[in-house]
Amino acid sequence: MILSIQSAVAYGHVGNSAAVFPLQRIGVEVLPVYTVNFSNHTGYGAWRGPLIPPDEVADVITGIEERGIFPEIDVVLSGYQGGEGIGDVILDAVARVKAANPNAIYACDPVMGNADTGCVVAPAIPILMRDRVVPHADIITPNQFELGFLTNTDPSTLEETLLSVDLVRATGPSVVLVTSVLRPDRTDGTVEMLAVDANGAWIVQTPLLPITVSGSGDVTAALFTAHYRGTGDAGDALARTTSSVFDLMATTHERGGRELALVESQEFYAHPRMQFGVHRIR
Numbered sequence: 579m580i581l582s583i584q585s586a587v588a589y590g591h592v593g594n595s596a597a598v599f600p601l602q603r604i605g606v607e608v609l610p611v612y613t614v615n616f617s618n619h620t621g622y623g624a625w626r627g628p629l630i631p632p633d634e635v636a637d638v639i640t641g642i643e644e645r646g647i648f649p650e651i652d653v654v655l656s657g658y659q660g661g662e663g664i665g666d667v668i669l670d671a672v673a674r675v676k677a678a679n680p681n682a683i684y685a686c687d688p689v690m691g692n693a694d695t696g697c698v699v700a701p702a703i704p705i706l707m708r709d710r711v712v713p714h715a716d717i718i719t720p721n722q723f724e725l726g727f728l729t730n731t732d733p734s735t736l737e738e739t740l741l742s743v744d745l746v747r748a749t750g751p752s753v754v755l756v757t758s759v760l761r762p763d764r765t766d767g768t769v770e771m772l773a774v775d776a777n778g779a780w781i782v783q784t785p786l787l788p789i790t791v792s793g794s795g796d797v798t799a800a801l802f803t804a805h806y807r808g809t810g811d812a813g814d815a816l817a818r819t820t821s822s823v824f825d826l827m828a829t830t831h832e833r834g835g836r837e838l839a840l841v842e843s844q845e846f847y848a849h850p851r852m853q854f855g856v857h858r859i860r
Contacts (some may be wrong), residue, residue: 590838604805629661652679685717720746720753816856817850
């Protein structure tokens with residue numbers, strides 16, 4: 579069971595509106611707790627709906643705790659954090675869930691931005707992520723840009739990226755999935771993902787599709803976390819996640835690419851085609 583503390587939108591798929599359905603399709607029970615309830619994601623430039631105050635988010639979590647559910651929760655999952663107050667609520671929830679279930683883990687997608695846009699969150703958030711949130715996480719899923727901020731490095735080559743992963747693992751997280759790895763010596767027209775845990779490191783390469791759609795990182799973080807939690811095998815989790823997300827993105831591109839084709843791609847979550855080879859690199 580996953581307690582997923584993320585945003586929600588009525589139109590489109592980001593945050594919990596991206597993560598919950600794929601998790602359900604692979605048989606995972608999800609308890610979604612919303613941090614915002616917007617009409618659409620903010621990339622449209624205009625939206626309506628409330629940013630939910632941290633104390634109200636905490637109240638929902640307390641209500642779940644009062645139902646006696648915390649011992650059944652295996653994972654706390656978080657994504658975009660709009661303010662420092664939400665970070666405190668998430669860390670408090672992680673501590674309480676782990677007290678109830680010592681085998682539970684915390685998976686954090688440290689959303690900050692990317693190499694093209696730079697940081698797209700409030701100035702305090704990257705520092706909050708680096709100094710307070712990430713050290714408490716068991717799994718993190720940064721892109722290459724976010725990994726650089728978390729470690730005060732500028733990873734480019736595979737060797738530099740692995741070094742940055744080792745640095746961030748030394749701060750707390752035992753499992754790191756690096757998305758959007760764009761090393762200079764990769765094959766033209768490709769993109770890679772890299773997964774590292776105590777047992778080794780694995781990399782996978784896919785075609786780079788001419789599309790960027792909000793929410794794909796949320797799906798990636800959710801599926802990788804669930805697969806890894808289920809098997810403890812980072813290479814297998816990487817392969818399954820890569821297959822499902824690539825087919826999701828390809829279907830989205832075929833359908834016009836404005837929002838994720840989440841429902842149309844549902845068979846790819848439960849039955850990934852495993853079409854990309856995952857290579858162990860150490």
